[in-house]
Amino acid sequence: MTAADHRVQLVRDATFVRLGADGEISGTRGSAPDGLFARDARHLSRWQLTVDGTAPVALVPATAETDDTAACVLTPEGTRDNPPPYTVFRTQSVGAGTFTEHLRIVSNRPDPVTARLDLTVDADFADLFELRADDRHYTKPGAEGHVHHTADGLRFDYRRSDWHSATSVTCRPAPDPAATTPPDPPGTARTLTWRLSLAAHGQADLHLTVRARPHGRPLTAPAEPRPHRRGPAAVDGTDDLTRACERGLADIDLLTIPVTGVDGEEVRIPAAGIPWFLTLFGRDSLLTSYFLLPYRPATAAAVLSALAATQGRRHDTFSGEQPGRIVHETRHGELAHFRQVPYGRYYGAVDATPLFLVLLHAHYETVRDASLAARLEGHARQAVDWMLTDGGLREHGYLVYTPDPGGLVNQNWKDSAGAVCFRDGTQAQGPIAVSEAQGYAYDALVRTAELADEVWRDEPYARRLREAAGRLRERFLTDFWMPEAGFPALALDGAGRQVDALASDAGHLLWSGILDEGRARRVGRRLLEPDFFSGWAIRTLAAGQKPYHPLSYHRGSAWPHDNAVIALGLARHGLAAEARTVAGGLVAAAAHHGHRLPEVIAGYDRAATAGPVPYPHACSPQAWAAATPLALRTALEQG
Incomplete structure (x- = not known):
């Protein structure tokens, strides 16, 4: 990696910043945009320093000292016979809607001198969906950006109709007002200037604070700061799995954001990941919470409350909302506000609703406290009604989705275009x-029947749900099983044909219990064959098939959370050796990444590489990857 490619990412309290090797922000777009981000918008798009008119270079590139603080050492260009006149020590931190910087400039000269520092600053307020490299462009009629000089810095304002965002920059000492200039070519950026007097071998300090003021809900830190690490009660030991668990719990803390719960209360839930998904995601938050249940059951309670609060109430074709349906993702940016993208509350997921029911029962089963299950009874019944009606169980016999050209073509966890494919x-x-x-739906019906019996005291309803589950399982074993392959189909298409690619989704069927014992054990062992198992993890698609690509998002890469679900399924069916193999590969992969598992890794074979090959666009940290080591620990303990 070159210095130009080097990026540092800092995160804390629903705010994150991505910086270059020298601590700079240049306004990049694409797969790795830099800037300060809050509530789906970029609040700082340029942050570029010069000293005496030249850009300093990184003597020590920016390195994260903690999850929210980085430091680097900069100097102007110099030579052996003409060494740099100054050294700049730069420390940068991020918090709830804030970015702070401390610059300490040290003179290397034997005589007093005045150093000139210039900092070019801009805030483009770009929506995250504008920054993606997907060739989409969005009009913004009536949008206006303004910059105002203040006594100690700048304020950037952005307005469009009823939308208003702002970013302020506060400086100690204040910049020289006479030397503060607009950029060339003209724009909203401004260059702040300081002339700092330095004694012989002396130094001066400059403190800068950037505050993002996004539209809508202000960003605030929790009343009690969350720890960077969990205490020893969470996980015991010093082995690699324990270190991965500790790193995962720390990452969950970093990704925790405040949202509104079902009764209007504030709850804190794990957002999906950085940089693109620092928001509530139904499927991601549900599986993350499930993985954490033995260790942090309160996370599941918060997620269930948040998802009940956003549960569908009406039919809206644009967003996919339907009564009882659990939301896929929520967004707070400008484009969602003006319905230029459907993701303000987007319901395009076929699996979040049954997973909501699975988690509700699993939480009750774990804590043996019926209060949450009783409180959310109405929401659970609405979720079951959705599965039976709009979800498709009555009409089609299965949960189904129709590709959404304005949103997601595929609405299962493999939601990229082309992921649900034939061989x-x-x-x-x-x-x-x-x-x-279908496995999730089966499990949801069985589990909800138990709640109906034990908590809601509605035996007739429980009986109907068990009967529906039994019919679904019988149909599934007939329609999805491919006798020649000895493996379930990835899907059925609209004509009822088996989508015959061999895919890792089959492993989820072990977890849900929809397969009989013989088929489950056969599938579990098949997933550990070399075309599926890379040595690091089980691939999303078995190698050797035409659509296989080790660097694709869902057609040959390997996902930690996918493997975690499979490992729990292997343990459920007594395949302890296979579960240990999967866990061992993932733990080894985590050790190559500072014990942090990324969202996804490439599907290359372990024997061909010194370490796991990164997937180039992976989120990190990412919630269900962070929770994966905890699920692996659970699977190993069950085995």
């Missing part, structure tokens, strides 16, 4: 019934 690589056409969603 020849052809994308399935809808209505599509993906295999793992």
Whole structure:
């Protein structure tokens, strides 16, 4: 990696910043945009320093000292015979809607001198969806940006109709007002200037604070700061799995954000990941919470409350909202506000609703306290109603989705275009019934029947749910099983044809319990064959098939959370050796990443590489990857 490619990412309290090797922000876009981000918008898009008119270089590149603080050492260009006149020590931190910087400039000269520092600053307020490299462009009629000089810095304002965002920059000491200039070419950026007097071998300090003021809800730190690490009660030991668990719990803390719960209370839930998903995601938050249940059951309670609060109430084709449906993702940015993208509350997920029911029962089963299950009874019944009606169980016999051209083509966890495909690589056409969603639906019906019996005291309802679960399982074993492959189909397409690619989704069927014992054990062992298992993890698609690509998002890469679900399924069916193999590969992969598992890794074979090959666009930290080591620990203990 070159210095130009080097990036540092800091995160704390629903705010994150991405910086270059020299601590700079240049306004990049694409797969790794830099800047200060809060509530789906970039509040700082340029932050570029010069000393005596030249850009300093990184003598020590920016390095994260903690999860929210980085430091680097800069100097102007010099030579052996003409060494740099100054050294700049730069420390940068991020918090709830804030970015702070401390610059200490040290003179290397034997005589007093005045150093000139210039800092070019801009805030473009770009929506995250504008920054993605997907060739989409969005009009912003009536949008206006303004910059105002203050006694100690600048204030950037952005307005569009009823939308208003702002970013302020406060400086100690204040910049020279006479020397503060607009950029060339003209724009909203401004260059702040200081002339700092330095004694012989002396130094001066400059303190800068940037505050993001996003539209809507202000960003605040929790009343009690969350720890960077969990205490020893969470996980015991010093082995690599324990270190991965500790790193995972710390990452969950970093990704925790405040949202509104079902009764209007504030709850704190794990956002999906950085840089693109620092928000509530139904599927991600549900599986993350499930993995954490034995260690942090309160996370599941918070997630269930947040998802009940956003549960669908009406039919809206644009967002996919339907009564009883659990939300896929929520967004707070400008484009969602003006409905230029459907993601303000987007419901395009076929699996979040059954997973909501699975987690509700699992939480009750773990804590043996019926209060939450009783409180959310109405929401649970609405979720069941959705599965039976709009979800498709009555009409199609399965949970189905129709590809959404304005949102997600695929609405299961493999939600990239082309991910649900035949062996020849052809994308399935809808209505599509993906295999793992049927397993989730089966499990949801069985578990909700138990709640109906034990908590809601409604035996007739429990009986109807068990009967529906039994019929679903019987249909599934007939329609999805591929006798020649000895393996379940990835999906059924709209014509009822088996989508015959061999995919990791089959492992989720072990976790949900929809397969009989013989088929489950056969599938579990098949997933550990070399075409599936890379040595690091089980691939999303078995190698050797036409659509396989080790660097694709869902057609040959390997996802830690996918493997965690599979490991729990292997343990459920007594395949302890296989569960240990999966856990061992993932723990070894985590050790190569500072014990932090990324969202996804490439599908290359372990024997061919010294370490796991990174997937180039992976989120890190990412919530369900962070929780994966805890799920692995649970699977190993069950085995």
